[in-house]
Amino acid sequence: MQTYYSDLLVIGAGLAGERVAVDSAEKGFNVTCLSIVPARRSHSSAAQGGMQAALGNCAKGEGDCPDVHFGDTVKGSDWGCDQEVARLFADAAPIEMRRLAHWGVPWNRVVPGQSFYFKGGQKFEKYEKPENEGLITARAFGGTAKWRTCYTSDGTGHAVMCTMDNRCAQLGINVLDRKEAIALLHDGETCMGAVVRCLRTGQLEAFISKATAICTGGFGRIYKATTNAVICDGGGHIIAMDTGLVPIGNPEAIQFHPTGIVPTDILVTEGCRGDGGTLLDVNEERFMNIYEPEKAELASRDVVSRWMTHHMREGKGVKSAYGEHLWLDIRHLGDKHISTKLREVDEICHHFLGVDPRTELIPVRPTQHYTMAGIRTNKDGAAYGLKGLFSAGEVACWDMHGFNRLGGNSLAETVVAGGIIGAKIVEFLEGYETKLKTEIVTQECKKQEQRIKDLISGRNGSENVYDVRNDMQEALMKGCFVFRNGPDLEETVETLQKVLERAGRVGLQSDGTGVNHELAAALKIKGQVKLALMIAKAALDRTESRGSHNRVDFPERNDAEWLTRTLAYWKEGETLPELQYEDASQVFEIPPGERGYGGGTIIPADEQFVKERTIKKDK
Amino acid sequence: MGRELQFEIFRYNPQKEGDQPRMQTFKLEETQNMTLFIALNRIREEQDPSLIFDFCCRAGICGACAMVINGRPGLACQTKTKDQPNKIVLHPLPVYKLIGDLAVDTGVWFREMYEKTESWVHTSKTFDPTKEEERMDNEVAEQIYELERCIECGCCVAACGTARLRDDFMGAAALNRIARFVVDPRDERTDKQYFEIIGNDNGVFGCMGLLACEDVCPKGLPLQNQLGFLRRKMGITAIKEIFRK
Numbered sequence: 001m002q003t004y005y006s007d008l009l010v011i012g013a014g015l016a017g018e019r020v021a022v023d024s025a026e027k028g029f030n031v032t033c034l035s036i037v038p039a040r041r042s043h044s045s046a047a048q049g050g051m052q053a054a055l056g057n058c059a060k061g062e063g064d065c066p067d068v069h070f071g072d073t074v075k076g077s078d079w080g081c082d083q084e085v086a087r088l089f090a091d092a093a094p095i096e097m098r099r100l101a102h103w104g105v106p107w108n109r110v111v112p113g114q115s116f117y118f119k120g121g122q123k124f125e126k127y128e129k130p131e132n133e134g135l136i137t138a139r140a141f142g143g144t145a146k147w148r149t150c151y152t153s154d155g156t157g158h159a160v161m162c163t164m165d166n167r168c169a170q171l172g173i174n175v176l177d178r179k180e181a182i183a184l185l186h187d188g189e190t191c192m193g194a195v196v197r198c199l200r201t202g203q204l205e206a207f208i209s210k211a212t213a214i215c216t217g218g219f220g221r222i223y224k225a226t227t228n229a230v231i232c233d234g235g236g237h238i239i240a241m242d243t244g245l246v247p248i249g250n251p252e253a254i255q256f257h258p259t260g261i262v263p264t265d266i267l268v269t270e271g272c273r274g275d276g277g278t279l280l281d282v283n284e285e286r287f288m289n290i291y292e293p294e295k296a297e298l299a300s301r302d303v304v305s306r307w308m309t310h311h312m313r314e315g316k317g318v319k320s321a322y323g324e325h326l327w328l329d330i331r332h333l334g335d336k337h338i339s340t341k342l343r344e345v346d347e348i349c350h351h352f353l354g355v356d357p358r359t360e361l362i363p364v365r366p367t368q369h370y371t372m373a374g375i376r377t378n379k380d381g382a383a384y385g386l387k388g389l390f391s392a393g394e395v396a397c398w399d400m401h402g403f404n405r406l407g408g409n410s411l412a413e414t415v416v417a418g419g420i421i422g423a424k425i426v427e428f429l430e431g432y433e434t435k436l437k438t439e440i441v442t443q444e445c446k447k448q449e450q451r452i453k454d455l456i457s458g459r460n461g462s463e464n465v466y467d468v469r470n471d472m473q474e475a476l477m478k479g480c481f482v483f484r485n486g487p488d489l490e491e492t493v494e495t496l497q498k499v500l501e502r503a504g505r506v507g508l509q510s511d512g513t514g515v516n517h518e519l520a521a522a523l524k525i526k527g528q529v530k531l532a533l534m535i536a537k538a539a540l541d542r543t544e545s546r547g548s549h550n551r552v553d554f555p556e557r558n559d560a561e562w563l564t565r566t567l568a569y570w571k572e573g574e575t576l577p578e579l580q581y582e583d584a585s586q587v588f589e590i591p592p593g594e595r596g597y598g599g600g601t602i603i604p605a606d607e608q609f610v611k612e613r614t615i616k617k618d619k
Numbered sequence: 620m621g622r623e624l625q626f627e628i629f630r631y632n633p634q635k636e637g638d639q640p641r642m643q644t645f646k647l648e649e650t651q652n653m654t655l656f657i658a659l660n661r662i663r664e665e666q667d668p669s670l671i672f673d674f675c676c677r678a679g680i681c682g683a684c685a686m687v688i689n690g691r692p693g694l695a696c697q698t699k700t701k702d703q704p705n706k707i708v709l710h711p712l713p714v715y716k717l718i719g720d721l722a723v724d725t726g727v728w729f730r731e732m733y734e735k736t737e738s739w740v741h742t743s744k745t746f747d748p749t750k751e752e753e754r755m756d757n758e759v760a761e762q763i764y765e766l767e768r769c770i771e772c773g774c775c776v777a778a779c780g781t782a783r784l785r786d787d788f789m790g791a792a793a794l795n796r797i798a799r800f801v802v803d804p805r806d807e808r809t810d811k812q813y814f815e816i817i818g819n820d821n822g823v824f825g826c827m828g829l830l831a832c833e834d835v836c837p838k839g840l841p842l843q844n845q846l847g848f849l850r851r852k853m854g855i856t857a858i859k860e861i862f863r864k
């Protein structure tokens with residue numbers, strides 16, 4: 001078997017992974033990055049909106065600073081985040097954006113003079129100062145007090161990903177694509193790399209390293225309807241969880257977006273509603289104005305998703321070959337607006353639906369979008385439970401997003417966290433030596449080979465992996481979607497436990513040779529169902545509503561009992577995850593309060609507790 | 620009831636001993652808004668789980684799913700079956716190494732391209748985290764972005780006569796990449812340095828200018844303009860070199 005050695009092994013070559021890799025490589029350490037697809041195809045390149053950093057260069061960003069950004073982030077998280085982490089993030093974000101500019105990102109820049117912008121369909125005027133000409137500019141995004149979102153035209157993720165990958169090429173970092181990690185190498189205390197399946201040959205390989213960083217992005221694909229790429233399937237979460245030592249933080253915290261198109265769940269921007277688009281039901285009647293008379297379509301992502309789901313459950317959905325959906329109507333915005341301001345939406349409608357949004361309705365439904373849930377790390381990015389294991393980006397629960405992340409904050413997180421954690425890994429590597437235990441490598445590789453043989457031979461059974469996956473996805477859509485309640489969650493847990501048993505009996509229909517996709521799916525199906533069970537069980541036990549976690553039977557945000565973070569462990573041989581809890585934040589710069597949107601009542605935390613933890617920032 | 624679609628798909632798994640390249644037929648009922656992404660996944664999940672093909676974003680932004688669709692290179696995820704005849708013939712992209720069935724190795728090809736073109740900003744400046752960013756004209760930033768929109772799908776190279784004949788031809792994507800750095804004021808490379816990379820038959824002078832690349836580019840990149848721009852620039856550099864000698 002082929003064996004590779006490096007100081008740092010980064011699993012995942014999206015923005016977070018490559019940013020982590022850069023620091024170690026700059027310091028002369030030997031770094032290998034693995035990715036399922038060529039790095040630039042990572043999901044980071046799909047983000048079009050932009051990334052938040054309080055540069056305060058543009059007119060509508062005047063007066064912005066890391067403190068304001070910090071405040072928005074904490075409120076956005078519904079006080080579920082770690083405030084020390086949110087502070088680290090907000091302070092470092094502007095520097096990181098400038099660094100990206102130095103490396104080559106073509107950020108849009110301030111153009112001096114008068115210009116116009118639209119808000120709620122109305123035209124306003126702004127004036128950009130001549131002295132700021134050529135500095136990085138910003139646009140507006142939901143949930144932010146200032147214009148803070150740095151961008152490059154309509155392709156921020158793509159542009160930043162290109163630059164980061166160029167930087168890796170320049171530093172000679174070994175970025176290997178078509179490599180999928182399927183297990184970690186560890187002795188119960190220390191992580192020593194990973195077992196990897198080569199997606200060119202189908203062979204197993206061992207990657208041995210002093211430090212390992214998991215940066216594999218979100219796991220949206222365990223839901224049926226998701227905006228995520230097909231490779232966002234939880235592989236990184238699974239290899240960490242499978243150790244039994246590393247917990248998944250806040251598995252119940254999953255974000256949904258109101259307007260994924262049907263059938264492919266590709267995202268159409270929030271701008272459609274921002275600019276005056278409306279949502280219609282099967283009778284082509286508006287309904288958001290009934291549920292939310294004031295804000296209607298412009299209520300927050302979570303709120304709109306909830307009402308859409310409710311309305312479909314009332315039988316007002318449109319039936320289709322791909323399940324029920326509703327309509328998004330932007331016809332009244334007119335040709336000029338659609339072909340300029342909403343060009344991208346126009347293109348998506350054209351390419352994926354064959355629909356002309358000037359004259360036709362767009363089929364949409366709420367769709368899984370982002371996982372706040374993830375591998376729990378401390379503020380240095382070190383995973384709980386295993387020495388030498390780190391994690392960054394969407395896969396991690398570092399935890400600056402708490403129970404809801406703000407638009408533009410996750411792309412920024414990938415590079416900011418990547419930078420901070422990359423530097424911490426350098427500290428770790430300096431002067432660190434590990435003893436390689438070859439028997440661990442041999443044992444783990446044998447175990448994985450056996451798993452593959454069993455799947456191919458059908459030794460465990462002949463369940464079809466795609467059927468099992470489908471049932472898992474359906475169960476999550478039913479019980480762990482935008483609305484949750486006790487009885488449904490209990491049922492979901494039971495259903496998923498049965499699905500887990502079946503996942504143990506999967507056998508391949510094909511012969512599994514080479515880069516066989518059925519085998520890839522089969523290798524992770526059990527892990528996926530376990531993740532699904534973590535979501536369902538954590539959601540069942542969390543008897544409150546916070547951020548994206550909405551319990552119909554417990555509508556209050558209960559700070560008295562639930563100002564906590566869930567830690568979900570999967571111990572070998574168990575049929576349910578073990579749930580533990582820790583305080584959401586050790587300190588409060590901003591004591592728990594109202595978010596300023598989304599309504600809902602709050603059961604306050606103990607005053608003394610809050611007082612003891614409240615700190616003044618020493619600046 | 621939708622149409623019954625007939626798919627003719629190229630099959631060959633190089634990892635399988637004794638496997639022979641061949642075409643295989645699959646049938647599928649067309650549903651509303653069906654794309655090749657939906658169709659191929661259904662074929663794999665319902666009919667033949669050994670079928671190999673690549674998709675990633677399934678939204679036309681990552682470039683993973685390029686293949687030859689009824690004779691023309693394009694992105695499978697943004698191809699609607701309703702725009703195709705009943706019979707849909709699918710081949711892998713030529714030029715690139717075959718992984719299996721419809722999947723090819725664009726990753727290694729493009730990685731080599733980054734190395735050839737030294738695809739990064741060459742600057743002698745170091746980053747100072749305490750300082751304000753260096754200023755840039757917004758129009759220049761937008762110009763750079765327009766050239767950086769390439770998703771490395773490989774369609775242009777697959778459609779290029781020169782690239783099919785000669786392994787060492789850099790192709791439109793590589794030349795476009797150079798153009799991106801030529802317009803970037805942060806890159807300190809001189810024309811002479813660029814000339815050393817592309818001023819030869821493997822680069823700008825190997826291109827026959829037949830436009831196939833631009834025709835198939837799913838992002839509509841202005842590949843012809845860039846080729847012309849570089850050819851003029853490199854022509855001038857070549858002349859200068861001759862007189863200097």
Ligand SMILES: Cc1cc2nc3c(=O)[nH]c(=O)nc-3n(C[C@H](O)[C@H](O)[C@H](O)COP(=O)(O)OP(=O)(O)OC[C@H]3O[C@@H](n4cnc5c(N)ncnc54)[C@H](O)[C@@H]3O)c2cc1C
Nearest residue numbers: 012013014015016036044049181217235393394408410411
């Ligand atoms: C449609 C869409 C639009 C978005 N728009 C915005 C936006 O405008 N602003 C914003 O801030 N955020 C946005 N987001 C969120 C943001 O894009 C992501 O959270 C972020 O890019 C994640 O980056 P990452 O580096 O953590 O992971 P990714 O970019 O997803 O990279 C994951 C990497 O891991 C690799 N990998 C996965 N599993 C394995 C394995 N088992 N072995 C080896 N490698 C593996 C993959 O190949 C890939 O290289 C958007 C998300 C979506 C879905």
Ligand code: SF4
Nearest residue numbers: 779826827829830832
């Ligand atoms: S114009 Fe040049 S690069 Fe483009 S297809 Fe023709 S020969 Fe190839």
Ligand code: SF4
Nearest residue numbers: 769770772773775836
């Ligand atoms: S230039 Fe166009 S066709 Fe060529 S690789 Fe880039 S996006 Fe694809």
Ligand code: FES
Nearest residue numbers: 675677682684696
């Ligand atoms: S799958 Fe990404 S472009 Fe087709």
